[in-house]
Amino acid sequence: MRIALIAGFLALVVLLAVGLTRNPREVPSPLVGKPAPAFELPRLGSDVRFSPAEMRGKVWLLNVWASWCVTCREEHPVLLDFAKTKRAPLVGLNYKDQRDDALKWLHRLGDPYQFSVVDADGRIGIDYGVYGVPETYVIDRAGVIRFKQIGPVTPELLQGKILPLIAELER
Amino acid sequence: MMRMAVALAALLMAISGAAREAAPLAEDPQVEARLNVIADELRCLVCQNESLMASRADLAMDLKRQVREQIRAGKSDDQIRDYMVQRYGDFVLYRPPLKGSTWLLWLGPFLLLAAGCAIVWIFVRRRRAAQGAVTLSADDEARAEALLARGDDRSR
Numbered sequence: 030m031r032i033a034l035i036a037g038f039l040a041l042v043v044l045l046a047v048g049l050t051r052n053p054r055e056v057p058s059p060l061v062g063k064p065a066p067a068f069e070l071p072r073l074g075s076d077v078r079f080s081p082a083e084m085r086g087k088v089w090l091l092n093v094w095a096s097w098c099v100t101c102r103e104e105h106p107v108l109l110d111f112a113k114t115k116r117a118p119l120v121g122l123n124y125k126d127q128r129d130d131a132l133k134w135l136h137r138l139g140d141p142y143q144f145s146v147v148d149a150d151g152r153i154g155i156d157y158g159v160y161g162v163p164e165t166y167v168i169d170r171a172g173v174i175r176f177k178q179i180g181p182v183t184p185e186l187l188q189g190k191i192l193p194l195i196a197e198l199e200r
Numbered sequence: 201m202m203r204m205a206v207a208l209a210a211l212l213m214a215i216s217g218a219a220r221e222a223a224p225l226a227e228d229p230q231v232e233a234r235l236n237v238i239a240d241e242l243r244c245l246v247c248q249n250e251s252l253m254a255s256r257a258d259l260a261m262d263l264k265r266q267v268r269e270q271i272r273a274g275k276s277d278d279q280i281r282d283y284m285v286q287r288y289g290d291f292v293l294y295r296p297p298l299k300g301s302t303w304l305l306w307l308g309p310f311l312l313l314a315a316g317c318a319i320v321w322i323f324v325r326r327r328r329a330a331q332g333a334v335t336l337s338a339d340d341e342a343r344a345e346a347l348l349a350r351g352d353d354r355s356r
Contacts, residue, residue, distance in 0.1 A: 037315070053248065059289040125258070151262050158287040160245035160259055 058158050058177045065091070065168050066156040070146040073123050074132055079146050081172060088198045089118040090191075091166040092142070092182075093154060095126045096134035098162040104181035105138050111187060112141035117195050121145030124154045124162055167191060169198045231271050238267055238280055243292050251294070 060066075069080045081091075092108060094101045112119055121142035123131045128147070135145070148154055157166065160179075167176040176194055178186060236253055242263075244255035252260050252267075263284070270280050281293065290296040298306050336344070 056291045057289060155262060155266060155287060
């Protein structure tokens with residue numbers, strides 16, 4: 030009897046301890062495995078419009094960013110490094126930002142994006158289930174979202190997850 | 201008299217000014233009422249422990265705008281909830297559907313209740329088994345009879 034009680038108590042402790050190590054901010058996205066929502070948005074700093082359908086046949090990355098987003102600044106050098114490798118097209122989704130602020134930000138810190146598109150009122154962000162900028166999506170040749178990163182892309186994540194995934198999807 | 205008329209006019213203007221400022225709140229009470237019911241059942245993703253209705257976070261305001269638009273477009277409550285779930289998963293629902301990933305959430309409390317009942321039952325049974333061995337001797341029996349008889353006397 031006493032042993033059973035102690036075992037039950039320990040099981041509860043383990044359950045709660047495991048719970049503490051998990052990040053409650055990371056909500057599993059229902060969009061992984063689903064086609065990337067369609068949109069048509071103007072590019073930042075030009076009138077040319079972009080739609081994800083143009084990327085059919087390519088594995089590409091969509092990165093949600095904003096000049097007001099502090100964590101984006103932390104992530105930025107990682108994206109610059111990634112862009113230098115030219116491993117896959119990186120498109121920015123400039124989320125709820127001011128045009129001038131966004132352009133200034135890219136000018137000052139460098140522009141890792143092939144181009145960015147402007148989601149001024151955040152509607153497309155909602156379609157993509159964005160709730161904490163930065164977020165990054167890996168989209169395959171058929172236009173299906175294969176991976177979503179909530180929060181900054183770190184060098185470890187890039188090396189350990191994103192690059193291998195790109196290689197796998199391109200095979 | 202003239203002064204009074206001017207004062208009255210000024211007062212009226214002040215009142216109408218105040219009334220105009222409050223107007224947006226009463227824009228479409230029906231839409232707002234439905235929004236409140238739906239948003240009260242949805243979780244804000246930024247603050248997590250707050251409902252979409254209570255939250256003042258930027259994203260919550262955007263999502264409420266989205267819900268408002270869908271109400272105006274004539275969508276049903278279920279369609280609006282589906283819209284949210286498609287983007288943010290079951291996590292946005294305060295009452296998620298019962299399925300593989302949520303059964304522990306729904307049934308866990310009942311499992312704990314059952315475990316608690318089982319423990320109490322085992323406890324009680326053991327105690328009863330331990331006490332069952334006690335039997336009264338003839339002397340005890342006589343004393344108990346006497347005590348009971350005295351109680352009867354007193355109650356009369």
